[in-house]
Amino acid sequence: MSIIQTATNNFSPSNKLGNGGFGTVYKGKLPDGKEIAAKRLSSSSTLGKEEFMNEILLISKLQHRNLVRILGCCIEGEERVLVYEFMVNKSLDTFLFDSTTKHKIDWAKRFDIIQGIARGLLYLHRDSRHKVIHRDLKVSNILLDEKMNPKISDFGLARMFEGTQYQDNTRRVVGTLGYMSPEYAWTGIFSEKSDIYAFGVLLLEIISGEKISRFSYAKEGKDLLEYVWESWCENGGISLLDQDVDDSCHTLEVGRCVQIGLLCVQHQPVDRPNTLELLSMLTTTSDLPSPEQPTFVVHTRDFESLSNNLITVNEMTQSVIIAR
Incomplete structure (x- = not known):
């Protein structure tokens, strides 16, 4: 000591x-x-x-x-x-959500970071000796080394699965606002597809440079997922790239990543890709299925009082999401 x-x-x-x-x-x-x-x-x-x-x-x-x-x-x-x-470049959110530093990670670097996170997730879910569900995948838990390579961190909430087990449930729902999948927030059931949902949110944040917990668009106060869905329906999502790093040379790549993000945040776990399929989507140009409209979410303190028998509040990362 x-x-x-x-x-x-x-x-x-x-x-x-x-x-x-x-x-x-x-x-x-x-x-x-x-x-x-x-x-x-x-x-x-x-x-x-x-x-x-x-x-x-x-x-x-x-x-x-x-x-x-x-x-x-x-x-x-x-x-x-x-x-x-020690990670010399700290966490991804220190670049992504800071107007003075976000220009340092252009689209090419952001795409590298996205693929690196997916590879780390594939290892956790499929390639390690023990299948691990992270349960708190978010931008602040992605650290960057001196070459800006991403590293998934903070395994305090992670769960390890044995044998053929593929899902579990808990009475203490813990996670971070906006990243929690609907089935986990509502029932406490978590699986590989819970991490996929969080990855989808993280992916859309990396593309747009917007933080899901504080994003609000227009008078209607549209949240990030609603804004992304409407953009994808209108123009394939190519306008979503952070304006501070806008690069018209990568419009097809950006649009493809937006579509992948929307596939990851679909309401039903069975509709989301698994981690192996996810990495294949990110590293090939194979055809992608069309995503279903995601569940748009609202955040309300009133709901927490109704959910105490399901949820134990973690002082740092607890959150609740409700479908409209």
Whole structure:
């Protein structure tokens, strides 16, 4: 523990990188000069201790170029710390939703990032020894290395499946506003298709440069999915690319990705592609099926009071979605 304290200047506020689902992340430097990211569990979070152990058990079994790599952990007294490789470019949202930096990731780079995330997801769902459902895939959980390669992070809410198991359910629905699939938000059932739904939202955010939780268009206050659907119906979605990186040379590629995003956020899980099909869609020019109109969502505090018997609120990432 003393090594981590020294590396982070005793968890100095000046070393703080951000807040995770159950604690705070600090930048540090080991005696050999290697930079690290140390995630320190909040002492007031009982839920976080479960997530902490879950993350250790899961990520220690996973190795892929598009997953963040764990270097070690510390359990000493009440202290719980996870040590990760340091990602010099932080998380994708620091670029994507900042008007001063979003131009640094042009469409070609965004498309590379989209494919990298899909490859990491394919590994979790199909290629690792244990099938893993992430359950909190979102822009802030995509970290970028020095070459802007994406790495999926934060496995505190992830679940591991054994054998032929393909879905599970929980009475404690946890996730992030806008990324939760309808079946998970309503019934607690989650599967590979829940992550696919979240990927679809993430994909549409990367294309548009808009954050789903704060997007509101025109007087009607259309949410992002409604706006994307109408754009796709009108012009194939080619006008959706973030204007700060607009590139007319890639209109067909952009339109194809919009269609893939809409296929991922279809209401019925069976209508969404699986992860293998998703990667094939992104890396080939094969014909795509036409998506069904997605479930448009509204966010309301009133609904939360009606759903307490289903939902336990996570202080960082809980959310509710309701169909219109």
